[in-house]
Amino acid sequence: MSVTADNATQKAPEVAAEAARRRTFAVISHPDAGKSTLTEALALHAAAITSAGAVHGKGDRRGVTSDWMEMEQARGISITSAALRIDYDDRVLNLLDTPGHADFSEDTYRVLSAVDCAIMLLDSAKGLEPQTLKLFDVCRARRMPVITFVNKWDRPGREPLELLDEIEQRIGLRPTPMNWPVGIAGDFRGLIDRADGDHYTKFHRTPGGATKAVEERLSDEQAAAVEDTAWEQAREEIELLGEIGADFDEASFRAGESSPVLFGAALPNFGISQLLETLVRLAPAPAAQPDAKGDPRPITAPFAGQVFKMQANMDKAHRDRMAFVRVGSGRFDRGMVLTHAATGRPFATKYTQAVFGSERSTIETAYPGDVIALINAQALSVGDTLYDGPRVEFPPIPSFAPEHFAVARAVDAGRYKQFQRGISQLDSEGVVQVLSSDVRGEQAPVLAAVGPLQFDVVKHRMEHEFRAPIELAHLDYSLARRTDAASAPALHGLSGGEVLTRRSDGELLMLVHNKWRLRVIERDHPDLVLEPLLAGG
Numbered sequence: 001m002s003v004t005a006d007n008a009t010q011k012a013p014e015v016a017a018e019a020a021r022r023r024t025f026a027v028i029s030h031p032d033a034g035k036s037t038l039t040e041a042l043a044l045h046a047a048a049i050t051s052a053g054a055v056h057g058k059g060d061r062r063g064v065t066s067d068w069m070e071m072e073q074a075r076g077i078s079i080t081s082a083a084l085r086i087d088y089d090d091r092v093l094n095l096l097d098t099p100g101h102a103d104f105s106e107d108t109y110r111v112l113s114a115v116d117c118a119i120m121l122l123d124s125a126k127g128l129e130p131q132t133l134k135l136f137d138v139c140r141a142r143r144m145p146v147i148t149f150v151n152k153w154d155r156p157g158r159e160p161l162e163l164l165d166e167i168e169q170r171i172g173l174r175p176t177p178m179n180w181p182v183g184i185a186g187d188f189r190g191l192i193d194r195a196d197g198d199h200y201t202k203f204h205r206t207p208g209g210a211t212k213a214v215e216e217r218l219s220d221e222q223a224a225a226v227e228d229t230a231w232e233q234a235r236e237e238i239e240l241l242g243e244i245g246a247d248f249d250e251a252s253f254r255a256g257e258s259s260p261v262l263f264g265a266a267l268p269n270f271g272i273s274q275l276l277e278t279l280v281r282l283a284p285a286p287a288a289q290p291d292a293k294g295d296p297r298p299i300t301a302p303f304a305g306q307v308f309k310m311q312a313n314m315d316k317a318h319r320d321r322m323a324f325v326r327v328g329s330g331r332f333d334r335g336m337v338l339t340h341a342a343t344g345r346p347f348a349t350k351y352t353q354a355v356f357g358s359e360r361s362t363i364e365t366a367y368p369g370d371v372i373a374l375i376n377a378q379a380l381s382v383g384d385t386l387y388d389g390p391r392v393e394f395p396p397i398p399s400f401a402p403e404h405f406a407v408a409r410a411v412d413a414g415r416y417k418q419f420q421r422g423i424s425q426l427d428s429e430g431v432v433q434v435l436s437s438d439v440r441g442e443q444a445p446v447l448a449a450v451g452p453l454q455f456d457v458v459k460h461r462m463e464h465e466f467r468a469p470i471e472l473a474h475l476d477y478s479l480a481r482r483t484d485a486a487s488a489p490a491l492h493g494l495s496g497g498e499v500l501t502r503r504s505d506g507e508l509l510m511l512v513h514n515k516w517r518l519r520v521i522e523r524d525h526p527d528l529v530l531e532p533l534l535a536g537g
């Protein structure tokens, strides 16, 4: 037995116990549904911080939200993402932050490859919104368990049964309410805990919502007296839920087919402890993940982790590049020398940190489900595996269907080398997808983005970081399909589209002007391969 394997065997009970304590999740939502507010509320309840507003927020509540990029500051949006560790009741909750702006969905999608569960956050007045639907598609593709939190119940909104119906009808996810609101949206009195013997908790606001709301347990008799008709209505609705069988079912939740639903309001901190309890109780702990060959990698195997995000420029003083790695198996100890699966080269981990926003602290050990940030990670790309011991590689993280395309050219032909270097670095960080073809040539790569704001980031970084300003000529394509080498020559000759190669994985993509044109091509050439890419497309 090798030294590494021997060590791994020794550490196995510790690794298994630590992994069992972890819950790694992300919040999927449409901008403004309350993700920042919910993050603060979760951290507040878990006593990670003492007052809301210090973790993450917008505007005045910016707190430790990363402010590393001038462009980000100018726009007042968060376009970076990292992880927040919350210690709660002997559990470790790793909340992976997802960039809020719609244009950064590609980055957000990748974060979802590193979590075991998602909280789908809905605004009670709006229900399912476009960005939430797109993100949910990624969860569905991964068969990921999803817990639904209906937020802003303190404000006028929709009927709870109507919201459940929308979830079931539009996305085919069977809702199983874990709690039920007493009082309509806008007149929130409290929650009946269906998972806990139908106990009733009444909520009392605290000014500003900066501290936990006061929760008061009432008996059925007390509740009936205090809440009157609101109580009666809630009881009737709960009976109805029982009759239609909307009860929690572990197997379908784990398979991503049903979703526990909780009602609450993040701003006044109503229903947050119930959400935390549900998360701890129901969200799956890290488990064996299939490697590139499809073999499950046990969590107690020697260390292996996958880069799911790259980030540059966090520290203006020295332009560094950071790789965020989700630990898949084994124990990570700072200072370990790992192997980079893509190159076979050693990778030293002396500089490793736990990061959230601009706060950094050095991390010493990490277990499956944790996120570590490796500094000076120039050699790494999104999707790469690092491991200890015998070689292992995780499958690549899927690229997402781009909808915006532009040709990039160096403004100053004399800086072509810097242009090349910059484009290839941004490609490996996953800032944008880079496509090329013999026809267009190396000097004019096509950049493909899920959201157009990705182009602004590329322009900004090419000018300020690589000193190679670029100009972009937008192309009149709006969708891409995957094709193969056999179909490519025939497709390339058709009007209304062209075939390009994605540099990162060699995939052949057919770009098409619009869906009408695509339909015509599909109709006229049923033998040619044109497959949809993940998420939309």
Ligand code: G4P
Binding pocket: 029, 030, 031, 032, 033, 034, 035, 036, 037, 038, 058, 059, 061, 100, 151, 152, 153, 154, 155, 264, 265, 266, 267, 268
């Ligand atoms: P996001 O990260 O999903 O984009 O949303 P964010 O938390 O910034 O919340 C969007 C707006 O919704 C904020 O108001 C926030 O205060 C409000 N909000 C979030 N949760 C609740 C809730 O449970 N009840 C009520 N009533 N409001 C909620 P804003 O005025 O746009 O911003 P701010 O000035 O308060 O920061």
